[in-house]
């Protein structure tokens with residue numbers, strides 16, 4: 345999910361808290377992030393795609409849904425994973441350059457680099473039945489500059505949030521709030537997929553440092569089960585992206601409202 349390792353962050357993280365509002369989101373370089381993370385499809389993302397794809401196929405959803413992908417960055421594959429069922433997809437993204445990058449991809453039809461991701465999804469009929477995913481994503485998706493912490497409640501029918509809750513702050517409370525806010529933004533019963541870096545110590549994009557919170561399976565399970573049902577947590581072996589993390593995690597389930 346990140347560009348270059350940042351081992352020094354491991355020590356600063358213990359003593360310095362970087363809240364989401366303190367990190368330099370408008371210095372986030374979407375082109376560099378894309379080039380490092382998604383130019384070539386890796387085995388870890390392939391496995392995440394398969395798990396997410398099969399979860400949504402199993403949900404036996406109707407069409408015409410309004411979906412959401414939160415913290416989209418320069419990654420289109422979560423939105424592609426919900427495309428077959430969505431009339432509309434809202435991409436909520438905080439960083440100005442990421443918003444502009446997404447608007448460009450959608451305006452011109454996404455680049456052929458995403459075809460390798462679509463190929464994995466299109467191994468299942470629901471996806472194969474989408475005649476023109478490039479045109480359908482451009483028609484369905486719109487980008488909204490905003491924050492995971494300010495989402496409306498019970499707004500969306502299906503949702504994804506990949507490598508966001510763990511990678512926007514090094515404050516554990518903000519990790520928990522981000523997971524909860526995302527789940528509360530889904531209608532009761534809405535299927536979702538979330539991905540996380542496991543035990544991430546922070547990351548750099550184009551030499552700019554960004555914070556992360558070190559979470560593992562138990563942290564994810566505790567937060568997700570508080571507001572979801574049918575929860576499955578998968579651990580994906582991964583060590584080739586950079587140093588400073590121990591794997592990837594995927595949480596699948598259906599939203600369940602809490603009454604707080």
Ligand SMILES: C[S@@+](CC[C@H](N)C(=O)[O-])C[C@H]1O[C@@H](n2cnc3c(N)ncnc32)[C@H](O)[C@@H]1O
Nearest residue numbers: 415416417419437438439491492506507511512
């Ligand atoms: C590690 S990147 C993940 C990007 C992408 N989802 C992926 O799968 O690679 C974290 C993303 O969260 C965005 N972000 C940071 N703070 C946010 C907030 N408060 N609300 C929504 N997105 C935020 C960043 O701009 C960045 O695009």
